Structure formats: C-alpha cells, structure tokens
Amino acid sequence: MRVLGLETSCDETGIAIYEGSKGLLAHALHTQADIHAAFGGVVPELASRDHIRKIVPLLTQVLESAEVSLNSLNGIAYTAGPGLIGALLVGSCFGRSLGYALNIPTLAVHHMEGHLLAALLETPTPHFPFLALLVSGGHTMLVKVNAIGQYQLLGESIDDAAGEAFDKTAKLLGLGYPGGPKLAKLAETGDPKRFDFPRPLTGKPGLNFSFSGLKTFTLNTLRNTQESLQDKADIAWAFQEAVVDTLVIKCKRAMKETGLTRLVVAGGVGANLRLREKLSQLAHTEKASLYYPRLEFCTDNGAMIAFAGYQYLSRGIKDTDSLQIQAIPRWSMDTLQK
Ligand code: KG4
Numbered sequence: 001m002r003v004l005g006l007e008t009s010c011d012e013t014g015i016a017i018y019e020g021s022k023g024l025l026a027h028a029l030h031t032q033a034d035i036h037a038a039f040g041g042v043v044p045e046l047a048s049r050d051h052i053r054k055i056v057p058l059l060t061q062v063l064e065s066a067e068v069s070l071n072s073l074n075g076i077a078y079t080a081g082p083g084l085i086g087a088l089l090v091g092s093c094f095g096r097s098l099g100y101a102l103n104i105p106t107l108a109v110h111h112m113e114g115h116l117l118a119a120l121l122e123t124p125t126p127h128f129p130f131l132a133l134l135v136s137g138g139h140t141m142l143v144k145v146n147a148i149g150q151y152q153l154l155g156e157s158i159d160d161a162a163g164e165a166f167d168k169t170a171k172l173l174g175l176g177y178p179g180g181p182k183l184a185k186l187a188e189t190g191d192p193k194r195f196d197f198p199r200p201l202t203g204k205p206g207l208n209f210s211f212s213g214l215k216t217f218t219l220n221t222l223r224n225t226q227e228s229l230q231d232k233a234d235i236a237w238a239f240q241e242a243v244v245d246t247l248v249i250k251c252k253r254a255m256k257e258t259g260l261t262r263l264v265v266a267g268g269v270g271a272n273l274r275l276r277e278k279l280s281q282l283a284h285t286e287k288a289s290l291y292y293p294r295l296e297f298c299t300d301n302g303a304m305i306a307f308a309g310y311q312y313l314s315r316g317i318k319d320t321d322s323l324q325i326q327a328i329p330r331w332s333m334d335t336l337q338k
C-alpha cells in the first residue's frame with residue numbers, strides 16, 4: 001500500500017510517500033522560517049497562505065522524486081491536529097479532497113502520534129512497549145507506548161512546552177526566531193559555572209513538567225548583568241542545562257516507575273545536542289537504549305505522517321465516508337485508541 005502524507009500543522013509544509021514493502025519513497029519539506037522571522041514568531045494567517053502556495057508544487061516534487069504517479073496512491077494521511085486551525089485546514093481540505101477525487105481512503109493523523117512513530121522509520125526499531133519523550137514547540141509529554149494506537153500519557157507540561165520555553169527565552173535574549181537552535185548555539189560559548197537555574201517540579205513526585213517559570217528567571221538574571229553577548233551566552237547555557245536536566249530527571253523517573261528501558265525521543269527539541277549527550281549518560285547508567293528519528297525527522301515533516309497513516313490505512317482504518325472535513329486545533333492524545 002502506497003500512502004501520501006501531508007503535514008501542515010504549523011510553519012512547515014511536509015509531504016512524503018511511504019510504501020509498506022519499500023519504506024519511504026520520497027519526502028520534501030518547505031520551511032516558513034524566513035516568513036515569520038521578521039515577526040519573532042509564527043503568524044498564523046501567513047502560515048496558512050504559504051501552505052496553500054506550497055502544497056501543490058511540493059506534491060509534484062515528491063511524486064517526481066519517488067517516480068510514481070498520483071493515480072498509483074492507495075491512501076492519504078494528513079495532520080488534522082493539534083496545531084493552527086488555518087494551517088491544519090489546508091492539509092485537511094487538500095488531503096480529503098484529493099482522496100475523494102482519486103477515490104481512495106484518507107485518514108486524519110494526530111501530529112504528536114506522527115512524532116512518536118517517527119523513530120520507527122529507523123533501524124534498529126524499538127520493540128513495544130517503550131517510553132517516548134515528546135518534546136516539540138507545542139507539547140512536552142512522557143508516553144508509555146504499548147503498541148501502535150495504545151498510548152498511556154504518563155506526564156505532560158502544565159504550562160509552556162520545552163520548545164516554547166526555548167523560543168520565548170531566545171526572544172528575551174534577543175536571538176530571534178526560531179529560537180531553540182539559536183539559543184543552543186549561543187550556549188556553546190557559555191560559562192557552565194556562572195549561573196544555576198532551577199529544575200522545575202523535580203522536587204515533587206510525578207512526571208509533569210513546568211517550564212514557564214524559567215522565562216522569568218532568565219529575565220531577572222539578565223537584568224542583573226550588563227547584557228553583553230557573553231552574559232547572554234552564560235544565561236543560555238544555564239537555561240538549556242535546566243531544561244535538559246529536568247527532562248532527563250523525569251525520563252529516569254519514568255524508567256523506574258514503568259520498568260521500561262527503551263526510550264524514544266522525538267520532536268524538535270530532540271535535535272538538541274546537549275539533551276542527547278545527557279540522555280546518553282542516563283542510558284549508560286540505567287543500561288537503557290535510546291532511539292531517535294534522524295535529525296530531519298525530529299522536527300516537523302511529512303514522512304512521519306505518511307508512516308503513521310500507513311499503520312492504520314493498511315489495516316482498513318480510515319476517515320468516515322461523510323464529506324465533513326475536520327481540523328482539530330486542540331486534540332488530546334488520550335482519545336487516540338483507534
Ligand atoms: O516538533 P517541532 O518541529 O514543531 C512542533 O511540533 O512544535 O518542534 C519545534 C521546536 C521549536 O520550539 C524549536 O525551537 C525547537 O523545537 N528546537 C530546538 C532545537 N531544534 C529545534 N530546541 C532546542 N535545541 C534545538 N537544537
């Protein structure tokens with residue numbers, strides 16, 4: 001079965017084709033970073049308009065690179081949520097309409113399920129059950145994955161997501177958008193000994209996260225310096241270290257509580273090198289195994305949506321025949337038991 005995947009939930013248009021017997025045939029990504037940079041963050045209306053502009057040319061590009069025709073597709077998976085309503089509607093409308101025109105099944109995919117399953121595109125693949133740390137711009141979650149479609153939410157952020165905290169803190173430091181990678185780069189020249197930031201919620205039991213307080217901590221710390229580039233680099237280091245340590249402490253706790261030693265890490269912040277370094281240390285001491293999607297599939301992409309969609313469409317699970325098109329900006333993973 002050959003499945004087209006469409007990702008348009010935020011500021012990246014991602015398209016891919018996944019085939020059961022051959023794996024990923026082709027994928028393409030268009031990032032809108034340049035469009036939003038001038039505004040310091042994603043402007044939803046501009047995001048929607050750009051998805052509309054890019055979706056057809058990207059689809060043509062992916063079909064050409066996979067050397068397959070539109071008529072050879074057997075199913076279409078699109079991100080239906082969570083995300084920006086206008087941006088989601090582009091992928092949902094396009095996916096469902098194309099499915100209708102080609103008379104093939106379509107499926108609404110949960111964006112975070114896409115991230116979660118992206119690691120299964122790599123070898124070695126983790127055996128079920130495993131733990132997943134999902135760290136993106138919109139979500140921070142620890143999930144017990146029993147099988148495809150069987151997810152148990154162990155903990156999540158009660159305020160800002162890890163990526164969101166990176167982005168907002170980067171803005172405070174005057175680093176611009178997208179902030180996460182820029183802050184991580186600046187942290188490389190920071191003095192590890194100068195500042196010590198709190199590790200939120202690690203003193204209490206449980207697996208939830210809270211990152212919004214680190215912003216205020218950053219601002220107060222910054223105001224007590226000359227705000228030089230070195231001051232900012234030292235703060236960037238301390239901020240990153242606090243987020244990374246907090247994530248690692250909760251992963252260790254989740255391993256202890258579940259007895260699981262396979263950990264999948266996905267979502268944009270999964271690209272953070274310091275996080276990877278500290279998780280490797282944890283894996284070493286806990287005799288655990290780590291699984292990451294390749295770097296380009298840590299952040300938003302179409303491949304993870306094509307792959308997630310294939311898992312269900314190949315088992316006959318699809319959208320209803322109703323012509324109603326759904327985009328679900330807020331969508332809890334708890335409702336996913338298909
Ligand atoms: O998963 P993703 O591409 O989009 C969402 O679903 O949100 O994640 C984007 C997030 C952004 O907040 C971005 O700043 C963050 O991931 N990010 C990073 C790094 N690369 C991307 N954060 C820290 N360090 C990085 N290297």
Ligand code: ZN
Pocket residue numbers: 111115136137267268299300
């Ligand atoms: Zn994402």
